[in-house]
Amino acid sequence: MAKVLCVLYDDPTDGYPTTYARDDLPVIDAYPGGQTLPTPKTVDFTPGHLLGSVSGELGLRRFLEERGHTLVVTSDKEGADSVFDRELPDTDVVISQPFWPAYLTAERIAKAPKLKLAVTAGIGSDHVDLDAAIAHGVTVAEVTYCNSISVAEHVVMMILSQVRNYIPSHQVVLDGGWNIADCVSRSYDVEGMQIGTVAAGRIGLAVLRRLKPFDVHLHYTDRHRLPREIEEELNLTWHASTQEMVPFCDVVTVNAPLHPETEGLFDDKLISTMKRGAYLINTARAKIADRDSVVRALESGQLAGYAGDVWYPQPAPADHPWRTMPHHGMTPHISGSSLSAQARYAAGTREILEAWFDGTPIRDEYLIVQGGGLAGVGAHSYSTRT
Numbered sequence: 001m002a003k004v005l006c007v008l009y010d011d012p013t014d015g016y017p018t019t020y021a022r023d024d025l026p027v028i029d030a031y032p033g034g035q036t037l038p039t040p041k042t043v044d045f046t047p048g049h050l051l052g053s054v055s056g057e058l059g060l061r062r063f064l065e066e067r068g069h070t071l072v073v074t075s076d077k078e079g080a081d082s083v084f085d086r087e088l089p090d091t092d093v094v095i096s097q098p099f100w101p102a103y104l105t106a107e108r109i110a111k112a113p114k115l116k117l118a119v120t121a122g123i124g125s126d127h128v129d130l131d132a133a134i135a136h137g138v139t140v141a142e143v144t145y146c147n148s149i150s151v152a153e154h155v156v157m158m159i160l161s162q163v164r165n166y167i168p169s170h171q172v173v174l175d176g177g178w179n180i181a182d183c184v185s186r187s188y189d190v191e192g193m194q195i196g197t198v199a200a201g202r203i204g205l206a207v208l209r210r211l212k213p214f215d216v217h218l219h220y221t222d223r224h225r226l227p228r229e230i231e232e233e234l235n236l237t238w239h240a241s242t243q244e245m246v247p248f249c250d251v252v253t254v255n256a257p258l259h260p261e262t263e264g265l266f267d268d269k270l271i272s273t274m275k276r277g278a279y280l281i282n283t284a285r286a287k288i289a290d291r292d293s294v295v296r297a298l299e300s301g302q303l304a305g306y307a308g309d310v311w312y313p314q315p316a317p318a319d320h321p322w323r324t325m326p327h328h329g330m331t332p333h334i335s336g337s338s339l340s341a342q343a344r345y346a347a348g349t350r351e352i353l354e355a356w357f358d359g360t361p362i363r364d365e366y367l368i369v370q371g372g373g374l375a376g377v378g379a380h381s382y383s384t385r386t
């Protein structure tokens, strides 16, 4: 029987909800492109309920305990004395969410000889040292597509809120004020702008599609070029590299995974080649942008705004400079953890666990590492250090 160690974010500060703002979730039949939604045999949770926090347990307890497995759920993940570190040595399966990542470093993997499966209840497995997972024969899987559209919606919201100066204008209302000039002296229309995405995968392409009706000029760069019909449909300009694309853009949105090719990509040098007053929106991973370069660019005016929901480390310390830098629209890491997304990634996590315990294959679409190498979607989108 297996021990499953599940690291989730804390419950709401005023307790686990007993009621919700809405009674149901819209039914989604399939993802764009036709990939099916998660297909577990059944689920033991109500879609629309809070599943990603400790008391929600991703709806997994009954399923695991009925099969004789042990489930440990905790939010305590930092430091040698954390519940995570104490429980890890005899754990078979770790489940973690990018929003509250249990960093599975090489040192931690070395201390977990029984660990065979690391599941990301979400998308983005960069909190797992993939080289170490490969070396130790750990399978890494994530719930591909579960929250890609959730993030795309968040990106569009952040582009609009930055360009139109929404957050400071809302603050004027909260403060009892009415000074229009304070609100509009940094407010522009998105219409006509040049907007580029670094990566046009599931999220990047969904962002492009959602932006098209705003009558903007769309650009992208990606390691693999999109089919010609899509380039024509969206009137896309393709660039061979991020470096080539960003000088053209008023807004750049980052939608690539964090891996050796993308780490530190937006540094002083790259940002200095952007248009003065460009906006940078990063909901992918914090380390794709250099922390202090972003602060410097906002302070100098090279960037007019920066928004996103990804930080390093997570949770971000109280003195993280991105909390106080000018003209930012940061949120905690929430874009992929709407109640809608939670229902999908909880179901996807269950689907992966069912396959694992039944000894049937995990979908290729979910695999990042298996059999001592990058596999499935991981072989397409990630790279390793070696």
Ligand code: NDP
Residues within 6 Å of the ligand: 122, 123, 124, 125, 145, 147, 148, 151, 198, 199, 200, 201, 202, 203, 204, 221, 222, 223, 224, 225, 255, 256, 257, 258, 261, 262, 283, 284, 285, 309, 310, 333, 334, 335, 336, 337, 380, 381, 382
């Ligand atoms: P996909 O795998 O569908 O897309 C990733 C794309 O990035 C692929 O098209 C890939 O190219 C491209 N890519 C990889 N490396 C580079 C590079 N060096 N330069 C340009 N493009 C590159 O993933 P998603 O769109 O679903 O998710 C993307 C990322 O967003 C995740 O890895 C995760 O880090 C982040 N994310 C954030 C969430 C949040 O809550 N904030 C939630 C979900 C995801 P190709 O495959 O063509 O080689």
